[in-house]
Amino acid sequence: WKRGEISCIMWTFIASLYFKLCEFIKKSWEIGVNDPRKFIHCVKVGITLTVVSLFYYLNPLYDGVGGNAMWAVMTVVVVFEYTAGSTIYKGINRICGTTLAGLLAFGVHWVASKAGEKIELIIVGVFLFLIASVATFSRFIPIIKARSDYGVMIFILTFSLVSISGYRIDELFDIAKSRISTIIIGTSLCIIVCLIIRPVWAGLDLYVLVIGNLNKLADSFQGCVAQYFEEQTSDEESNKKMMAYKSVLNSKVTEETMANFARWEPPHGKFNFRHPWKQYLKIGATMRRCASCIEALNGCINSENKTSYDIKKIMSAASMKVGANSASVLRELAITIKTMTKSNKLDILVIEMNNGAQELQKLLKCYDDGKIEIPIMEIIEVVSVVSLLDEIVVRVKD
């Protein structure tokens, strides 16, 4: 009996584990199905690794680089990233860091070898301590952290490896030379595969993100106003749209990382060198300010203070108009960014929106009452933010 119970428990456990595993695999698979570029990225990594391992397998290639082929493999694993920009960033950082550190370590080694064996050890140790500390400190400096955090790490790594090896290995220069050449081989392979087979551009992603966020804001804002004044039955679809502003609020770090990588990318598609990535960040910041206004507006809508139906009705038309106008300004902005042209329609829309807002204010002065104003004042607030946004975009178009 007891044994039966135990085996029963065991089987339930295994079955639940199996179902959980299935669930997990299903969910993971969906991640890839939603964005097939992720599958392609994995295949690209697999191909690059297999190609680089040929350096080791094939005799003629092996004779060239020898055991240092390992470094090409390591480079591929570490440098190959999802977007083209980050792969190029890491590759260039790795090559520069290795080369600089190698040269410096040779210098130290040369100086130390002039002294006796005992003193050599001390000199190398002191330099290792000093350079590692200073380089580690430099990683705290914001500009170095943004541009070459990885490079500094590789610098420390290479410097310590070379200066330590210098003590025991004599043909140090040959080793360093073949190591750097394998790293260059690995990096070039990564960059080539990354750029040739269906590249994923950080710049394009940033551009799509900004346009998407503008549309999300327009949807949320219009949705909020509509729900408040029309007492729409809030189905799931419209609720989801209304909550879209939340993802805009939290997009800061994603945008900054992408803009940072986009700077490393060669011209592609509609983007050339020196594309104004920084302007996208400014638009992003303004959008976040807009989104927090919507958050506050949303809070007011959901608060317990309900306004009487009559007052709502009076304000409804004007408010809805402002809501629709602001949303169409945002959507037009999204289109101008998308097509990268200056739109004449935008100016007209902004004027319309401002007129709508002024109308609303007039209405307010006539029927002044204690409760209805919040969303309207919010709208005015959003309108001012939107016009600010507009100014920025006009600058971007230049």
Next chain:
Amino acid sequence: WKRGEISCIMWTFIASLYFKLCEFIKKSWEIGVNDPRKFIHCVKVGITLTVVSLFYYLNPLYDGVGGNAMWAVMTVVVVFEYTAGSTIYKGINRICGTTLAGLLAFGVHWVASKAGEKIELIIVGVFLFLIASVATFSRFIPIIKARSDYGVMIFILTFSLVSISGYRIDELFDIAKSRISTIIIGTSLCIIVCLIIRPVWAGLDLYVLVIGNLNKLADSFQGCVAQYFEEQTSDEESNKKMMAYKSVLNSKVTEETMANFARWEPPHGKFNFRHPWKQYLKIGATMRRCASCIEALNGCINSENKTSYDIKKIMSAASMKVGANSASVLRELAITIKTMTKSNKLDILVIEMNNGAQELQKLLKCYDDGKIEIPIMEIIEVVSVVSLLDEIVVRVKD
């Protein structure tokens, strides 16, 4: 004459470069002076690297691990991070990733070696491709990305290195053994130095950040209300305090990273295992909602619609009271989190704040007018958010 001009330009260039460099060094130095733990971290890295290089220099140690001592150096450079939590996270990930990948690679090597030499190469290549692709894909899965992104990278690295080496090197097992042992030596050294010499706890930093953010919110909120109703001459000091909420808005990623690392840390100070780090994230999310209300409120204050002086005066007392009450609730919350005790005063303060808000609403109903309500309704909004926050904290205290 021409030569004189050139040398003049050259000297100006060098001088400006020199001044820029001085500026840069001064700024960098200030980063360290503002947080001396950063200096200590750099010294710690230097010491650990120098100690680990002894493995290479000293003969008895060298005889033990041989050329594989390199791996200990690499581990130290890569694993040693600023906070204790992230060092432990990376160290454990590195050890687990290496061990797992090593075992798997041995399995593949064993299977492949049973086949002929030609087929061996194909089997190893196919496995390398498959495992690298699948492992790369797993890095896109959110839970794996959060917990063991680094571990998976090390897994791919080790698997490819071991399976490729297996083709040429015969005493593969010995190499793998000594490599894993050097990695364990490097990791242990890192963790020991990190925990013994002035450790930097991610948990403590998170705790300080949350408390600081609560106080910042209180300052900003009170400052906003005061500026609006008292028409304070806004000096730089108070302006800086008012803008403090902006850093709260953007703290999401920092908080999440810290909470992620805090989970790996052993008990320290007032924190034990299973300290409710997730609750800090919830408080953080609520604080961000609060901060976006303050952002909207701030927008209203700075808008062009100025209310008449009389109306402001009527509302002033009640609004200021609500402002002060909310701020003191936030400050009391900060104290309760700081001392990790349940405060009785908090409940009283919340009741006071709610009373104040209701008073304000009554006042609103009496003197209803079209313009003054925004900040007040905002206050009510903030009040409701604060009471929500209160509920969360009560849960945290359990």
